[in-house]
Amino acid sequence: MTFSVPAADRATAVEELRTRAFPAQRVRTGTVASGPAHHWAELSRTPVWDGDVADRAAADERAAAERLALSRELAARWEAEPQTVGLGSLALREAEGEEPAEPWRLLGRSVPDVDLWHMDGRWIAIGVSGLPADHERVLVAVVTGADPP
Template sequence: MTAARHLATLDLLRTRAFPDRRGRSDVGESGPGFHVAELSTSDDFRDDDGSCREDVEEQWEAEREGLALLLTVRWGEPQVFSLDSLLTRGFAGEHIPDPWDLLCNAVPDVHLWRVDGRWIVLGVAYGDKEMPLRLVAAVTTVDPP
């Protein structure tokens, strides 16, 4: 079951130590104070006229919402947080710490839970219109800026 696999990945990241330096991990990218995981990745949309991508976007949003419901049962209602202002601030030259800088470049908004001193983050990364969609999760001790 996909949801069970996603929950297992989140549980793993919640207990995994953070590395001293940023780099690739077995599930995504990690660095001081954070792990970002790619839970699922769609096919790319190079040959799509746009209609297929719209359907897949709806599917990925539904997958995120389904996983968010399971996490809500565990940890209560999430905060929903737009990352648009972080992207704008980053473009204006402000330093945005990871994982928020990584996330705001492709994820427009996230669901957030605060659990045992760590943020649990869930979102859909869109990227360019031809690129695959990704269901991403992060675990971090870095507060949202």
């Protein structure tokens, strides 16, 4: 998907992932990677930063706007506001020897914060990956049955 995809279309994709069964083994289909307790979807991506600070700022703003639009669309559909949760402590806890379950380990390594819902026994997280600052930005949706650490 590209940034021209409407938030409503992305929300439909997230809704489909929310109800999809988790596979017994890791599989990847297109932009969706799934495992025994999660689905990780790449909904859009920005180019890798080429050194132009203005381009980086514009890409960051665009990714943030896409995340906000998707979160608002999901909140309206589900009639539930998300909780915004910072994930910085996950990387620190992992560095101290804790082993968070997937997909939380990968989220903690690549996404600074997420908009998070808990519905029907599943956690739905929307965020923008791209740590460190010189990496491309990817709007991700993660659905998991694993509780946050």
